[in-house]
Amino acid sequence: MIKQVFINxxxxxxxxxxxxxxALGFSKNxxxxxxxxxxxxxxxxxxxxxxxHDGFRNFTPKSICDTKTAVEVLVSLCCENREEVDGLVAKxxxxxxxxxxxxxxxxxxxxxxxxxxxxxxxxxxxxRET
Numbered sequence: 001m002i003k004q005v006f007i008n009x010x011x012x013x014x015x016x017x018x019x020x021x022x023a024l025g026f027s028k029n030x031x032x033x034x035x036x037x038x039x040x041x042x043x044x045x046x047x048x049x050x051x052x053h054d055g056f057r058n059f060t061p062k063s064i065c066d067t068k069t070a071v072e073v074l075v076s077l078c079c080e081n082r083e084e085v086d087g088l089v090a091k092x093x094x095x096x097x098x099x100x101x102x103x104x105x106x107x108x109x110x111x112x113x114x115x116x117x118x119x120x121x122x123x124x125x126x127x128r129e130t
Contacts, residue, residue, distance in 0.1 A: 007075060008049045010056035010064045011118045014038060016096075017050050020117050023095040024088055042077070067119025076123035082110045085124040089114050092122070 011017040014037070018028055021040045029047070032039035036055030040048040053064055065072035079085045089099060092114035103112040111125035 004045045004047065006047045006049055007073075008051060008056070008059060009073070009118065009120055010053050011050045012053065013117070014050060014052050017117055020092075020095050020097065021048070021050075024091045046077070072120060074121040074123055076125065079124050079126045081126050085110060085112050085126055088124055092116065 014035075018038045018040070022028070026048075027041050029039040029041050032047075032049075035052075037049055037051040040050060042048060051059075056064060079088070086103070089103075089112045093099060097114045097116050099112070099114050101113055103110065107128070109125055109127050111123060113121060113123045115121055
């Protein structure tokens, strides 16, 4: 079984992106970070590797997506409750991120989303316990 997930994302300004995720309450693992990238700890099993564009190009020969005109990735994270979903979206917007939709309550599931400083989409949801 898979034990951990590492999501690799290119960022235009590494320090601003690290500060953005810190404002959402996530920490940086200094042992897995350098001038070219930073490891953001979302949980014991989920990590986001933020890389400068030059650093990211070491992982792929393909061009980096222009997130102003195209979708590169949508990452969905399961939260504890509706308050955590709304809180993270509010923190993201207050820290320079944005959103392109409204919260959605389907009864069994509540969701909302934000877009980070580099245009990466983050879906947040919680499932109502039965």
